[in-house]
Amino acid sequence: MKKQWFTISVYSENNVGLLNRISGIFLKRHINIESLNVSKSEIDEVSKFTIVVNTTEKWVHNIVGQIEKQIEVIKAFYHTDEETIYQESALFKIASHLLFDERQIQNIIKENNSQIVTVAREFFVLAKTGRRHEIDEMYEQLKPFGIMQFVRSGRISVTKDEMQISALLNEFQEHE
Template sequence: MEKQWFTISVYSENNVGLLNRISGIFLKRHINIESLNVSKSEIDEVSKFTIVVYTTNKWVTNIVGQIEKQIEVIKAFYHKDDETIYQESALFKIASDLLFDERQIQNIIKDSNAQIVTVARDFFVLAKSGRRFEIDEMHEQLKPFGIMQFVRSGRISVSKDEMQISALINEFQHN
């Protein structure tokens, strides 16, 4: 089977230790978590884990089944990249003099639709949101100038199709 990118969405109660147990599921199968984001969801008091993995359809199906066995997990879904709308964000810290002395830096900022977040005496910070490859591309363009610091977020994602999680929660709460 061919490997591909999958986004796993896990809706759960917000309990201590769940992240550790979920990461253990991946560890046992030697599957690397490429990106992880945890936040509140569209449902009150329900958290959403967004996990990105590069694996086969067979393995992602198996993993989601194991995740759903966790007591606090309400429901887990997986989607291929073309079934989701997703973004990542990144911050780049660069030496201030480059902003004024290197015309190419200004072109990179403009061409990549990045934003200048702050400018200080010794550095400036750029913010870039987009697909992973867009952030990687900007990183490669800025690398020759010297990146003082770099950080990127985990993927945030919504499915193109309706996720039936709200209906499941309503049904659960009324039974």
């Protein structure tokens, strides 16, 4: 089986220690988590973990099964990149004089559809939202001018098909 990118969505109660146990599942299998985001979900009082890994479908299937055994986990799913719509965000801190002295910087901002978030005397901050490779390309374009700071978010994603989690939760609540 060949490796590919998978996005794992985990819906859970918001309990202390769950992130540690979930990351331990990946650690035991020597699978690196490429991206991790935890946020509020579309369901009240339910958190959503979005985890990106590069592995085989067999391994991701086994991992999702292990994650679902955690007591606080309501349901976990995995999807390929083709089955999801996803984005990342990044911030670039650059020396202010470059914005005015280097015409190429203005071209990079425009070509990458990025935004200037703030301008101060010593620096300015650019925001870029897009796919990982788009952020990587912008990073490589800005690198020769000097990047003072750089940070990127974890992937956020939604599936192209309807997620069945709301129906599952309603069914679960009716049986209680």
